[in-house]
Amino acid sequence: MxxxxxxxxxxxxxxMAGNLLKAGYNLVVxxxxxxxxxxLEKAGANYAETPKAVAEASEIVFSMLPNxxxxxxxxxxxxxxLERRKVLGYGxxxxxxxxxxxxxxIKNSQKKGGS
Numbered sequence: 001m002x003x004x005x006x007x008x009x010x011x012x013x014x015x016m017a018g019n020l021l022k023a024g025y026n027l028v029v030x031x032x033x034x035x036x037x038x039x040l041e042k043a044g045a046n047y048a049e050t051p052k053a054v055a056e057a058s059e060i061v062f063s064m065l066p067n068x069x070x071x072x073x074x075x076x077x078x079x080x081x082l083e084r085r086k087v088l089g090y091g092x093x094x095x096x097x098x099x100x101x102x103x104x105x106i107k108n109s110q111k112k113g114g115s
Contacts, residue, residue, distance in 0.1 A: 001024065001025065001026055002025060002026070002059050002060070003025070003026040003027070003028060003057060003058050003059055004020055004025045004026065004027050004028070004058055004059070004060050004061070004062065005027070005028045005029070005030075005048070005054035005055060005057065005058030005060070005061035005062065006020065006027060006028070006029045006030075006040075006045075006054075006061070006062045006063075006064070007029070007030045007031070007051050007054055007061065007062070007063040007064075007065070007074055007081075008031060008063050008064040008065045008066070008070070008074075009029055009030075009031040009036045009037050009040060009064075010031065010033075010036060010064070010066065012064050013031070013064035014036065014039065014040065016062065016064060017029055017040055017045065017062075018039075018040060018043065020062075021040065021043050021044055021045060026046075027040065027044070027045040027046070028045065028046045028047075028048050028053075028054050028057045028058050029041070029045045029046070029047055029048070029054070030047065030048050030049070030050065030051055030053070030054045032070075034047075049079075050079035050080075051074045051075075051077075051079060051080050051081045052079040052080060052081065052083045052084055053079070054081075055081045055084035056084050061081060
């Protein structure tokens with residue numbers, strides 16, 4: 001079974017992540033507010049301490065983040081998604097409330113093999 005990651009389990013993210021669990025996927029979750037993941041953990045998700053840890057444990061990572069800075073920090077910050085060790089076969093699906101332009105530096109860093 002594919003292991004999926006989900007970062008950002010606030011109002012919209014928790015529902016999306018919950019549906020992935022209901023569909024039978026293994027799920028690894030992370031949120032800056034640890035308590036937002038507790039309900040998903042009770043439903044079978046595993047918690048990871050950092051976005052990097054989510055990426056290392058997952059084949060595909062979803063993110064649902066509230067703003068441009070959060071999206072950039074999760075991707076390129078310390079222990080961010082782009083610090084993961086595995087490179088091939090990895091996918092990121094981002095559904096943030098951000099502008100497309102704010103994700104371009106993340107896309108460019110990904111092409112260079114990390115930050």
